[in-house]
Amino acid sequence: MLMIGKGDFRSPDKGGFANIFKPIGMRSTQAVGKVRRSTNFRRVGHCGTLDPLAWGVLPIALGRATRLSRHVLGMDKTYEAVMLCGVSTASDDLETNPVSMVELAPDVQSVVDVLPLFTGNIEQVPPDYSAIQVGGVRAYRVARKGGQVALRSRWVRVDQLKLTAAARVPISVTGEKLQIGNSFDSIDALLVGLKIKCSSGTYVRALVRDIGLRLGCGATLFGLVRTGVGPFTLSNATEIWQLDIAARENYLETLLYPPDVAVEHLPATMVGTEVGTHLQNGRRCMQRQRSLTGIHRLYDSDGQFLALASGENGDWKPELVWQSSE
Template sequence: MNKPNVKRVRVPVHGVLLLDKPVGWSSNDALIRAKRLLNAQKAGHTGTLDPFATGLLPLCFGEATKFSHDLLEADKTYETTVHLGVTTTTGDTEGEVLEQRELTVSEADILAVLPQFTGPIAQVPPMYSALKRDGKPLYEYARAGITLEREARNVVIHSLEFLGYEAPFLRLRVCCSKGTYIRVLGEDIGHALGCGAHLNALRRTGVGSLVLSKSITLDMLDAMPETERAGLLDPVDALLSNFPAVQLTDVLAARLLQGQRLALAKETVELPADTGRVRVYRQSDGSLLGSAQLQTGGILAPERLIRTEHT
């Protein structure tokens, strides 16, 4: 007699997993796999990496999902290899070759054009992207052979570091604002050099203050005893580490968690010198309460609050 299938009960898991996404996996597939390995109730990622790309993919679980938007807005750092002299339909190795040109580019030529691509620049989003037009991703139009007009978007390349050149491969490190397409950057550099280009490899090494060196692979997670996996998660406030901290008494913490704005000018609470976003903790046990806006006059306005054992 066959035993009935017993549905696995998911458990509350809270924190941030720094995943080193493998090549060929979509961000969503990697999230689903990690969620299953952690047996977590709730999970979300913080912006996608193309299947072609590898590297840092922060995954949020439980209460950390409330702050995933902060990483969507954060600066990103990549290391990439640009294949000069060859263009493809997708701007990377997944597309079909469009054109091959004789390559006569020198290192001096490259160093001369790279400054054009630092600071504020405009990029036209690629057709092979997840941006939507009339509710449909652009890549679906592209696969149907349809090319649509796209408006250029303003992005910022904070730094563009030359790592080496062994023709036809140019290696770069890029620190950029949200919304930057490294594929387009590679193609534009190739265009400026007069030879065309596509990305041969792309690896994300940083998202905001989070770094790849502290990440773990899916294989490493799978190989660990299930009871130890949740211990790999960084705490929820790892997503808020760039914001100054405010400590509240139990009484003030309770009021904040009820959604009240707090007038702290006359309270014995140490406040940052500047207004803006802050992370808020309960002074008595150090537990994170969430994020808030510190306004002029010492007003603390709740923003995103998390559930704690006290609530």
């Protein structure tokens, strides 16, 4: 993951991506603030919100890498989720209290049978408690005040939706709060483990909600871990305290992913010194091949990432310059 010279990581014209482990209870914006204070980068931003009640992978862009954040945001995601069948909540997770419960949850086979209906390209309405803006206001702010939220459906893609575990649990509601365990008024609910691979923009809470509606019992998200975002995985995630120590001890660069990790899906092309100079100055220049089209990531002869450029009429047109001539 080494990507920039030792000692220059605090420079405002450098940067990379940190694969941050976000714990339960921390907002994504809080994680960004902590990383900013630890590293002294002025420009820091996460590449896709992870709900406070979820934990796991949260890629964060530092410095000039923030200009490539949208490419990470668009990467496929992997999750492990726990679905509670028989309970519905307004937020589609345990942030809010139950609004309905059924006394008889479905059997495991019924869950298995409906999962194929939620794979492939599916239409999904985001949860009311989401960060989507409605009239310039976050939807969750409207929902928390009891307002009506009308969000448009969107097409998302679910590549994998697999049942990994299932267990019956007694649940009840005490003082509007969900309680796990036997009591005189407890009902038999079903906890289901799910492994999910999906496109960017897919809400696991909405997926669980819709599965519950299809089963006729309602369902809410009981637990969620994001295990991967493109090349960023849980197994090599970094905790914020580790990042803080690395910054103070001057080895932060060893924990950062290079900026071009965000665009590895684009074709790579090596260019000569003259072309590289033109690109570094933001100038359009002639291709050697004269036939390449679409956006490419361009490198010099030493393998240094220079720019993103689009091939047009035998020329390179700079779209984003990483290594400038300054």
